[in-house]
Amino acid sequence: MASANRFEGKVVVVTGSSAGIGRASILRFAKEGASVVVHGQSKEKLESVKKDLLGLKVDESRILVIAGSLEDEATQNRLIDETVKRFGRLDILINNAAIPGKAGCDPNSMEGFDAVMIVNVRAIYRLIQLATPHLEKTKGSIVNITSDLSERPMTGSMPYSISKAALNHLTRNFARLLAEKNIRVNAVGAGLTETDFITRMGMPKEAITHIFTEVAKTIPLQRASNADEQAEMIVNIASPTNTYMTGSIVFNDGGIRIGN
Template sequence: MDFKGKVVLITGASSGIGAAAAVKFAEFGAKLALIGRNYENLKEIAKKCDDAAGDKDEDSYGTPLLIRADLTDEETTTNIIAEALKRFGQLDVLVNSAGIIENGTIENTTLAQFDRIMDMNVRSVYQLTMLAVPELIKTKGNIVNISSVCGLRAFPNVLAYNMSKSAIDQFTRCVALELAPKGVRCNSVNPGVVVTNLHKSSGMNDEAYEKFLEHCKTTHALGRAGDVEEVANAICFLASDLATFTTGMNMPVDGGRHAMCPR
């Protein structure tokens, strides 16, 4: 996979899957625009990207552009593409990785929770993709959305999150059909449980998280939770010229969890 001369914009790049994808794209020579809420974390990820890029020349790589942004703020999101274009002059790949999760069933959820999750996981993706599409058409680029196995299968106690990821999967398929005549591809990856700070940031303590990961040995066919690099590999594949005939795909990267049923 070679992204030399390509500009890749990644949201949620300050941690987790987005951060791992940034490092992997840097390894393959991409120029990077990294978006996140935590600027200190973004700087650390930028250092890792520089290390991964190695001795690539400045024209093919360059120092990542770092943009601190709350994607639920409409005006802030509007400026992201403009900043990337000001720095790089083009956009080839959009990776929509930013997202949140919260626990809640139909019995104890709230409209406020629904709004928080849908604003972050769906509305911000909708807006940023709209803004990016004119540039992606120019470069015949592509989009990779980070969804979840929760978009493919039903799981209790994360109702609004499940709905948001199902929406992203349908968004992926629809955008793929709409942009295919213009040479722009759109795919998603659907991870199972991956070891990140996502669940802890939603309020899960260390002890509960360890029990959760232990439980993953029985809920994933491969007998474990996933690693961020495994998902990053899939993201880079879908964004690369190795996947030029793949669009509208919701790709499980979930250790087989999507294929499992209770026995």
């Protein structure tokens, strides 16, 4: 059983933590003693997460909220700079934020491709570069959130699937590069999860219902996961008690890649 305070004294940044898997993860880190940096774009959702953290008796001094889009380098800078300014250190970076496509355009268009790659790959690459000097001091950890779609085609939205495949190899490359600095880099490949992420793909309500009923039946475990199940994996991989894993892509997908 995990210690109730294994993250005490640690500082954790979770991008895209105003909802879904990121939100579930930030709450778990805080419950176990971490000071946390909450990030998102919706003021309402960010305020809701902060309210939940305070409801867990997390002292306000352990909470930093940063709003902004990750396609903006200024937001990337603030995530690292304001974290270190506020807490004096950085121990764990969870690269969770991603977009399924660009609203109002064909997902497979070049415009859609560029939008997805900027957020899902380039922003993560740059955030890791910015965070490295601070993580080196703490012998920290990075966890990138990828997807089972990194290993399966998704012709309806190819850039998303391609971006997650790129993220897998980005993870391996940075793990090799940063091993000499004692920074661990791993990834969690989340499977179909009950969050609003698919809704943001712009699919009709009927198509979304079909995914969570009929498509979910093709998963060997016969269901979608929930955000807490993904957060459990993320937190355990990021844990300071997990000292020897690096360069690994751990799929938490109900077995979808092995078929039914």
